[in-house]
Amino acid sequence: xxxxxxxxxxxxxxxxxxxxxxxxxxxxxxxxxxxxxxxxxxxxxxxxxxxxxxxxxxxxxxxxxxxxxxxxxxxxxxxxxxxxxxxxxxxxxxxxxxxxxxxxxxxxxxxxxxxxxxxxxxxxxxxxxxxxxxxxxxxxxxxxxxxxxxxxxxxxxxxxxxxxxxxxxxxxxxxxxxxxxxxxxxxxxxxxxxxxxxxxxxxxxxxxxxxxxxxxxxxxxxxxxxxxxxxxxxxxxxxxxxxxxxxxxxxxxxxxxxxxxxxxxxxxxxxxxxxxxxxxxxxxxxxxxxxxxxxxxxxxxxxxxxxxxxxxxxxxxxxxxxxxxxxxxxxxxxxxxxxxxxxxxxxxxxxxxxxxxxxxxxxxxxxxxxxxxxxxxxxxxxxxxxxxxxxxxxxxxxxxxxxxxxxxxxxxxxxxxxxxxxxxxxxxxxxxxxxxxxxxxxxxxxxxxxxxxxxxxxxxxxxxxxxxxxxxxxx
Amino acid sequence: xxxxxxxxxxxxxxxxxxxxxxxxxxxxxxxxxxxxxxxxxxxxxxxxxxxxxxxxxxxxxxxxxxxxxxxxxxxxxxxxxxxxxxxxxxxxxxxxxxxxxxxxxxxxxxxxxxxxxxxxxxxxxxxxxxxxxxxxxxxxx
Numbered sequence: 001x002x003x004x005x006x007x008x009x010x011x012x013x014x015x016x017x018x019x020x021x022x023x024x025x026x027x028x029x030x031x032x033x034x035x036x037x038x039x040x041x042x043x044x045x046x047x048x049x050x051x052x053x054x055x056x057x058x059x060x061x062x063x064x065x066x067x068x069x070x071x072x073x074x075x076x077x078x079x080x081x082x083x084x085x086x087x088x089x090x091x092x093x094x095x096x097x098x099x100x101x102x103x104x105x106x107x108x109x110x111x112x113x114x115x116x117x118x119x120x121x122x123x124x125x126x127x128x129x130x131x132x133x134x135x136x137x138x139x140x141x142x143x144x145x146x147x148x149x150x151x152x153x154x155x156x157x158x159x160x161x162x163x164x165x166x167x168x169x170x171x172x173x174x175x176x177x178x179x180x181x182x183x184x185x186x187x188x189x190x191x192x193x194x195x196x197x198x199x200x201x202x203x204x205x206x207x208x209x210x211x212x213x214x215x216x217x218x219x220x221x222x223x224x225x226x227x228x229x230x231x232x233x234x235x236x237x238x239x240x241x242x243x244x245x246x247x248x249x250x251x252x253x254x255x256x257x258x259x260x261x262x263x264x265x266x267x268x269x270x271x272x273x274x275x276x277x278x279x280x281x282x283x284x285x286x287x288x289x290x291x292x293x294x295x296x297x298x299x300x301x302x303x304x305x306x307x308x309x310x311x312x313x314x315x316x317x318x319x320x321x322x323x324x325x326x327x328x329x330x331x332x333x334x335x336x337x338x339x340x341x342x343x344x345x346x347x348x349x350x351x352x353x354x355x356x357x358x359x360x361x362x363x364x365x366x367x368x369x370x371x372x373x374x375x376x377x378x379x380x381x382x383x384x385x386x387x388x389x390x391x392x393x394x395x396x397x398x399x400x401x402x403x404x405x406x407x408x409x410x411x412x413x414x415x416x417x418x419x420x421x422x423x424x425x426x427x428x429x430x431x432x433x434x435x436x437x438x439x440x441x442x443x444x445x446x447x448x449x450x451x452x453x454x455x456x457x458x459x460x461x462x463x464x465x466x467x468x469x470x471x472x473x474x475x
Numbered sequence: 476x477x478x479x480x481x482x483x484x485x486x487x488x489x490x491x492x493x494x495x496x497x498x499x500x501x502x503x504x505x506x507x508x509x510x511x512x513x514x515x516x517x518x519x520x521x522x523x524x525x526x527x528x529x530x531x532x533x534x535x536x537x538x539x540x541x542x543x544x545x546x547x548x549x550x551x552x553x554x555x556x557x558x559x560x561x562x563x564x565x566x567x568x569x570x571x572x573x574x575x576x577x578x579x580x581x582x583x584x585x586x587x588x589x590x591x592x593x594x595x596x597x598x599x600x601x602x603x604x605x606x607x608x609x610x611x612x613x614x615x616x
Contacts, residue, residue, distance in 0.1 A: 040490055068490035070597035070613050095592045095615045132517045132590035133581030135557060187548075190555040201590030202616045240554045243615075247547040247593040251540050254596060267539070267596040405488050406589075406616070433587040475590070 001039045008033075012064075012458035016048060024052040030392065030458040031064035035450055038403060042068040043075075049265040050078050054273070055086025057335055057342055061392050063349050064454035065373070065401030065446065069094075071268030074348035077395040079333065080274065081342055087262065088279045089271035090253050090286075092345035093328050095246035096200075097289030099237030100324035100350075101372045102170075102297040103383070104304065104317040105223075108230040110210045112312065113470065117208070117428060120311045121471040124206060125430035127307045128300065130475045132201045132433065135194035138299065145189045145241075146181040148196065152291030153322070156298035162305075162319075166298065168361050170322040171351065174298070176291050180284025184241065185248055191240030192292065197299035201433070201475035203399075203440060204236045205374075206304065209381065209467035219367040219385040219464040223320060231467055232308075232317060233381060234300050235374055236475075237326065238293035245289050249282045274343055283328070290327060297322055320383075321370035325350045325398035333393050344393050352396035352461045354388030371461045373452050375400045377429060377472040378422055378442030382452040384461035396460040397452070400445040409444040410435065431474035440474060486512065487598075489613050493591075494598060496611040502538065502601065503565050505608040506545055510563040510576070513546055513614055514553075517588045523561035525577035536570040538601040542610045546594035549576055557581055589616050 006014040006029065014029040014036060027047050029036060043066050050072055051060035057079045066075030071091030080086030113120065129136050140148065148155050153174030154167060167174040199206060211229045214220045225231075238245075253270035256278040262271065272279040301319065308315040328345045335342075353360055353369040360369055368386035375381045379400070386394065404412070415434025418441055422429050431437050456462050487494035493516060497509025514520055529552050535541040545565060553560055553576075560578035567573075597613040 042490070070492065070595040070615065074491055091596070095595075131587050133557070133559065133585070133587065187551045187555065191551055193555075194557065195554075202592075240551075243592040244547075244551055247543070247551075250596060251543060251547075254540065267599060270596060402490050405490050406493055407486060407488055433589060435588045439589060 001036050001041055001044055003033060003037060012454055016044060024048065025056045026059035027051050028059040028061045030062065030454065030460060032450065032454045035064050035446065035454055038446065039066060040068040043073045046071065046073040047076055049269055050076060052265060053087055053269065053271060054262060055080040055084040057081050057340065063395065063397045064458065065397040065399055065451045067401045069347065071266060072345065072347040075397065075401060076347045077345065077349045077392055079342040079344045079393050081340060082274045086274050086343060087271040088274050088282055088328060088343055089269060089345060090246055090249040090282060091268045091270055092347055093286060094326035094347045095243045096237035096326055097242035097245060097286055098293030098324040099326040100293065100322065101374055102234040102301055102322045103320040103370065103372055104232040104301060105225065105320045106230040106232065107316045108312060109228045110230065113230050116311055117471055120208065121428040121430050123307045123311060124473050127303050128199055128206050128473050129197065130199040130473050131431065131436065134198060136197035138196045139194055140196060142189050145192055148295045149179050149181040149184060149288035149291050152176055152294035153298040156295045161299045161302035166301065166319040169319040170294060171324060174294055176287045178284060179287040179291050181288050183281045183285040184245055184288050188241045188244035191244050195239040196296055197303060198239060199236045199300065199473065199475045200239055201436060204475040205377065206473040207233045207377065207469050208471040209233060209469055211465050212380065212468040213466040215463040215465060216385065222364055222367040223370055223383065223464060225383065225465050232304055233372065233374060234297055234304065236296060236300065238289045239296060241292045242289040245285045249285065252278060253282065286328065290324065293324065294322065323350055323370065323372060346395055348398050349395045350398045351394055352386035352390055353394050354386045354390055356388060371396045373397050373399060373448060373455065375448035376442040376445040377440060377469055377474065378427060379448050380469060381467045382448065382463055383465045383467065384452065384455065385464050386461050387459055390460055392460055397455045400448040400451055402444060403446045404444040406439040409439045409441050413438045413441040427469050428471040429474060436474055487611065492613050492615050494611065494613050496609060498607050498609050500606065502608050503567060505610040506542060506565050507563040509542065509610045510546060510549055513591055514560050516591050516616065518559050519586045520561040522585060523559055524579045525562045526579045527558065528575055528577050529556065530575045532571060532573045534570050535572065539599050541572060542601050543594045543596060543599065543612060545572065545574065550591060550593060552576065559585065591616050
């Protein structure tokens with residue numbers, strides 16, 4: 001991205017000045033100059049398109065890890081007001097509805113795990129269904145799936161996957177209100193029949209990590225983190241059901257937007273007025289998709305616990321937090337001193353409520369919401385805490401963000417060689433897809449340290465701990 | 476090129492996902508070629524046996540939305556049935572599209588690529604360039 005076209009407001013905040021005759025809201029880009037320079041021009045084009053959508057409140061924003069997406073950029077945040085004709089956009093949520101990260105903290109440390117790491121990686125690879133074409137052991141009929149779509153992680157706990165204690169540390173306490181299973185097509189439900197408790201493919205993973213550095217001792221204490229501790233991160237979403245909801249509503253919203261006279265600079269911005277029947281129908285389906293993702297990560301949590309128990313009989317894995325980064329949530333935010341109810345789209349962006357927010361569990365209320373920036377399988381990830389003065393509708397980065405396309409990565413790396421090189425560094429990779437490993441090469445991602453630093457400097461969230469990967473099951 | 480020659484599938488650059496291109500001497504062939512491009516991301520199609528046939532139809536007047544609907548129905552059917560498709564046939568009669576896909580169930584001997592979640596409207600186009608029809612879009616992986 002050419003920074004000459006931008007105006008720098010602060011060290012880590014930039015805007016695109018309006019051209020004469022241009023009619024849109026403000027565009028804000030969070031990040032350092034090197035991060036923005038490395039972004040594709042399409043990021044700016046896409047977020048500028050978002051800034052022209054009806055009912056946008058404040059500015060259309062990108063997080064420091066932003067990259068070229070479809071419709072909205074990945075790392076895009078935009079809030080819309082119903083009373084100002086605001087819209088809901090399926091492309092602004094993404095196909096993998098409620099894709100997110102479940103973080104588990106263990107009572108194990110590096111010395112406990114290192115001698116058995118290979119065994120643990122093999123067992124996890126065998127137990128966790130991952131990759132294209134893999135199905136879970138659980139097969140649900142349509143009636144059972146409707147219960148999943150209404151109950152989310154709470155449904156999974158009621159079926160014996162995990163405990164009530166998990167629910168406290170999941171967004172929405174594990175169950176998204178407003179889900180309407182009837183708004184989800186039969187094909188979407190059929191796609192999901194064998195996919196509960198599966199990881200998926202692409203950038204999804206289950207990673208065993210060690211806390212390498214504590215950066216904020218007070219927040220780390222509240223989160224129950226200490227150096228040398230073993231953490232497990234599970235990155236996945238709503239699987240085939242969410243994908244099907246996304247694809248179906250994308251096409252129907254493209255037609256709705258045209259009918260409603262909404263000008264779309266890019267068809268992928270397909271949207272509907274929030275108050276329209278189509279908008280309300282999508283919101284009901286999307287909330288059902290969120291519950292599907294929450295239940296999926298809950299089942300995977302259970303499978304992970306069972307596997308750890310086999311290898312480490314005294315192990316305990318507690319849910320640290322479960323946070324989604326592909327959603328639209330109805331939230332209250334102060335805008336120009338007034339409290340307003342907004343539909344906040346976060347596509348590849350994590351919610352990051354600050355200290356004192358009433359939806360946070362009591363344990364974290366003094367320090368803020370845990371935020372996860374998932375890095376590549378060869379570098380590491382960060383746990384951060386939300387800030388009370390977050391300027392981006394309580395949003396923060398969700399990952400390192402791609403620096404190279406999948407095609408470029410395939411041309412540069414080979415899966416088997418990467419697995420071997422990472423093993424020499426002490427990082428065990430298990431995957432059925434060597435193509436997938438090559439596409440997800442650590443070098444294909446931005447420097448996660450720079451993203452986390454920019455996230456903190458931009459006041460989006462503050463760094464609490466850095467986690468290093470030990471073993472990774474890739475989809 | 477003869478009238479019924481189907482051209483090979485191609486790809487174009489996209490940061491996080493994959494751009495696919497299908498080309499042919501008819502719209503239908505371009506759509507079939509685009510489907511091959513999508514399923515080639517998931518496995519080596521030369522190793523997939525066309526043992527099981529799945530037929531379906533849909534209505535769509537907009538050519539671009541028809542491409543997206545075609546690809547997404549293929550992905551949906553494949554996932555519903557636990558299959559991977561290797562051969563594709565589609566025929567247009569006005570706004571009605573009759574489709575057939577052939578393939579087999581996933582098994583351990585099939586190479587695992589990367590799962591395609593769905594076809595998007597990004598960089599979506601269906602157009603005639605000289606004697607060739609070209610269908611392209613970004614697919615989410």
